[in-house]
Amino acid sequence: MRTVLLGAAGTGTAFAIASRLKAIWGNGIRLIASDVNSASMVSTSLLADAYHQVPYANSPLFEGCIVDLLRDESVNHYIPILNEEIVLAGELADNNVYSHIDFWSSMHYAKCVDKKYASQWLNSIGISTPKDVRIADIECEERRVFVKPRDGFGSRKAQVMTLGQVKALPFEEQEALVIQELCDGPEVTVDSFWDAQKGRGYIYCRERLEVKAGVCTKARLFYCGELAKVAERIATEMSQHGTICFQVMKFSGAWVVTDLNLRPGAGTAMTCAAGFDVLAAAFACRTGGDYSRYVKPLVEGEEYIITRQYVEFVTRHSVII
Structure with missing residues (x-):
């Protein structure tokens, strides 16, 4: 029997994966679900064979908790969902200590979590992305651009703004954004x-x-x-x-x-x-x-x-x- 650790179990993505795995393999796999919320707040917990409430993925305690789960639950496959999980899974996959575990990530996956890096990488292999906008090059503050966090996911905080609104943000916030043509x-x-x-x-x-x-x-x-x-x-x-x-x-x-x-x-x-x-x-x-x-x-x-x-x-x- 294979043991699968599924991250961010409260997301729609995790629920979809859990649904398909259990529908097809049933008791042939042991599904371990993890999420920051308690089991009663996560629908995927109903499909899981075991459930663990874990720290936020950006917490310094998160890595140790996941490493403990990998060991204590004898995990064969780790399926990360959130960006921080993908980065951690990529790093663990690169560590020979965990070579017996199938991580659904890699160091390249981890790097591409940064949307600016991902865009540059796509361009380097001949794939077009929206043109980046350099604030210093544009004088019209009413010009509308598409803005999203470099580490964002699920369309969170992705929005259309004017350049004037972007310029009004603190410099460190501007640096954490990808600013592109509409x-x-x-x-x-x-x-x-x-x-x-x-x-x-x-x-x-x-x-x-x-x-x-x-x-x-x-x-x-x-x-x-x-x-x-x-x-x-x-x-x-x-x-x-x-x-x-x-x-x-x-x-x-x-x-x-x-x-x-x-x-x-x-x-x-x-x-x-x-x-x-x-x-x-x-x-x-x-x-x-x-x-x-x-x-x-x-x-x-x-x-x-x-x-x-x-x-x-x-x-x-x-x-x-």
Whole structure:
């Protein structure tokens, strides 16, 4: 039996991964969920065989807690979700002490958590990204730009601002931002599955048709040969082994990569719902199994519309006397 440690269990991404692993492998895996919240506040705890409340990922106590869990729970696979988890997992993967553990990360993944580094790396391998804006080069303070934290995730604190508003920020805050030209729609997320050993993969594009509170609730799933080439280029250059996702938009009529995520996304579950289970395929691929039953090609002109509804879970019931 394989033991899987899943990070940030309270996120939609973690719940999607846990759902697919348990749906397919059931009792064949032992799922350990970890999160900063208590079990009763995390739906994924209902799917887990064990649950651990851990410190915040940016806490100095976090690394020691994870290392203890890896040892005490005899973990075979660690699936990080948050940026800090991806960085830690990449560092541990580079340490021979933990060579017996499959970390869903690498040192390259860890470096690409920095969005400015990721953009420069993408450019270096011939992939276009939105143009960076240098505040000192622009005099028009009313000019609108897209701003996001260098270490951000899940669209948090990503917003459109004027240059005047950016200039008003303290210098240290400006340095922690990526400032780019505005792009045009559509906004598309590419779910990219790649088998680094066999040099083949599958890509599925999700156009966001409706978003509520930052979560995609309606999407169009389709295939784009141009984006497939972008996904293959990224996958081969970073030795991708499993599933990641990245966002694209249009700039001057051409696709540009606006964000690179070194993990699946919460919306990846929508791709799985259409019959393209890149989450199960990732686990099968990393464990040497047959993933062909979970993924298949999506061809030009073929599309799916997927909608989402909320599902309710009761995680605890108590009576106070």
